[in-house]
Amino acid sequence: MRSLPVWALVALFLPPSFAQHGYTPGDVQDGEGLFIGNCAICHGPEGDAVPGVELARGKFKHASSDEELSQIIKNGIPGTAMPPGNFRGHELTALIAYLRSMSAAPPETVVLGNAARGKAIFEGKGQCLNCHRVSANGSYVGPELSDIGVARRAAQLERSILEPDAEILPENRSFRVVTQNGMEVTGRLFNLDTFTVQMMDSREQLRSFVKKDLKEFGFVKKSPMPSYRGKLSSEEVADVVAYLVTLRGGNRQ
Amino acid sequence: MKRAILLSLCASSLFAQVTFERILGADKEPQNWMTYSGTTFSGRYSLLSQITPKNVKDLELQWIYQASSLEKFEATSLVVDGILYTVQPPNDIVALDAATGRTFWTYTYKPSPDARPCCGHINRGLAILGNVLFMGTIDAHLLAVDAKNGHLLWDTPVAKAESGYALTHAPLVVKDKVIVGTAGGEFGIRGFLAAYDVRTGKEIWRFYTVPGPGEPGHETWGGDSWKTGGASVWVTGSYDPELNLTYWGTGNPGPDWNGDPRPGDNLYSDSVVALDADTGKLKWYYQFSPHDEFDHDSVQVPVLADLEWPDRTGQKKVRKLMLWANRNGIFYVLDRATGQFLSGKPFVEVNWMNGFDEKGRPIRAAGKIPTEDGTAIYPGSEGATNWYSPAYSPRTGLFYVSAWAAYASTFFRIPVTYTEGRVYAGGWPKSYVPDGRAAENLREENEGFGAVRAIDPLTGQRRWEFKMNDVTDAGILATASDLLFSGGREGYFYALDARNGALLWKATLGGVIASGPMTYSVDGRQYVSVAAGHSLFSFALKK
Structure with missing residues (x-):
């Protein structure tokens, strides 16, 4: 469920x-x-x-x-x-x-806080840029959020922050491979075919593997994202959601 | 320990970044191909040597990437650390695993329907700096796209597509700028080169290839003809870091085949311009075809080489040279520091000129101009060569060019007036050789044929040739193992011995090769890659 x-x-x-x-x-x-x-x-x-x-x-x-x-x-x-x-x-x-x-199923009422404060939390205390990317800043490892305010509703954003495992979009599932010599690589999947795997590893390198060189490969069920429940106050979560809602790809020229 | 991990992480991310120093030192990492012609000297010469004249017969197809587009596939791929980037025409960027051809991502761009290029919705490739790819689009935008994930970073409109402007060549990165020029020479554009900030896409400088009022060279255009003078730029230039000069070839003056509306030499059409890379200021120029009426664009890749050349006293000294087999049929050697003309020798049949004056200006042959009844000119409209990348091997000391030999067009002129966004040509050329796609070949040799010709730059003499029945739109790749790779309209891709032109290997790719081959290696295995028809092919030695 x-x-x-x-x-x-x-x-x-x-x-x-x-x-x-x-x-x-x-x-x-x-x-x-x-x-x-x-x-x-x-x-x-x-x-x-x-x-x-x-x-x-x-x-x-x-x-x-x-x-x-x-x-x-x-x-x-x-x-x-x-x-x-x-x-x-x-x-x-x-x-x-x-x-x-x-x-x-009308949207749950989500409290939106202060977007400017949310941005500061997103980039500071929350360390969100360690995995996510907004415009040209941050990491490639997690889903890019530059236009997340267009793609997701506030309630969905809030839930992703508090319960990251509740809903992982198929394209955002982590993928893990283990090579025959025991090297483990986890990251973002680009493409999976009958014989090969293309992904970005946790060091942001594009990697391609031939399946016969792999001992194991498959999706990781759990999100690599931690829950922020208890780590951020409900006001802080509301601020971050307010900030995410403003991300509509407008920073691109 | 922590420090060690941090250092190694930094090292890995530094390695992934394509710095300009890496591009300048491309010879230090021959496994990669980081700019259109391989290096900023543009010799399309690779130090990879795993594939040799001896084992080249064991080449085997590794993968094919089929474009979902029926436009010509003219792009040269880039390869950086095992990832291959190319352009599916018109303007989709794809990132592939260079070893398997499998796709990491595709960036899709929909050009405006206002784009009206003369010669297909094509694109010749990309530039890279840092983690950013740069592409010019057929509707005259310059884009920056994230090489990690294919996301658009910026999009700068460069010129008006509806007036006939287009960007078709691979941009050139110099330091923190990305340089592009505009196509559109058949539409009465006013050509220019411009440099953009790699981070923001803001224009830093612009150099008009047709000088405006008050600028030197403006007097070479009668009346208002400069406003529609053409002199487009549609093939990637070169760069010499010691001189800090960037070199670009320019296209025909407009209208193409009727020079009456534009009396004068029409600078800087059909020229090479040497610009200060920081400011775009003109350092020197050399005009190959003053007042051209044969569409003899000088959009060849400027090949830079440092060779021994005799000075005034006859003593040989290493000199900074530029080698240029021109569409007008002449092979030139110029001094690239000053633009001085050093030599010019025909490399095919030529009848529009009879040698040079003491300043290196061609002496025109009497009566060889387009007329109402038509005049036969050698070389014809598509030229003795064209945009197809030549190669220069410092090992053999030879310059290699894809030539159209024994090739003429009959040029007809008609009156012409300019209408914005409409073709502005003033005539048409007629030839036995179709200028478009491959067709069944019914010609005799003296009606035009294709060849790879090896020229000794020191003498301008032909050392050898490899003849094809049909003509060729393929570029040439040279390697440090004395191999040449090229192809032609017949759809064969072949390897020649760079020393004597002997055919060593061939593959039938089943489509016109209208791109430059390139080579790279992944995990110690050398690949040779070329586009043919609507697909990209990659070969390596059998395991």
């Missing part, structure tokens, strides 16, 4: 009205990816960044039915910043599935 990703949790607790729309957890998952890639830049990961619209609470200005939502996503809203979207059939279904799932 603890290892289920958010979309699966959401899908488990979907009310009957949602199920009647006929969406599957797979639709919701696909929709989340499309939403983050295409919509969150304006609507925000919580769906509340456009005044008067709160996607996560089912509050739409111009639509209520799935059909109306679909039309708006396809055609945009003339005279507003909402552009027409170039989505195919399943992508539209998936996006609506995700919008409906957001409102079916």
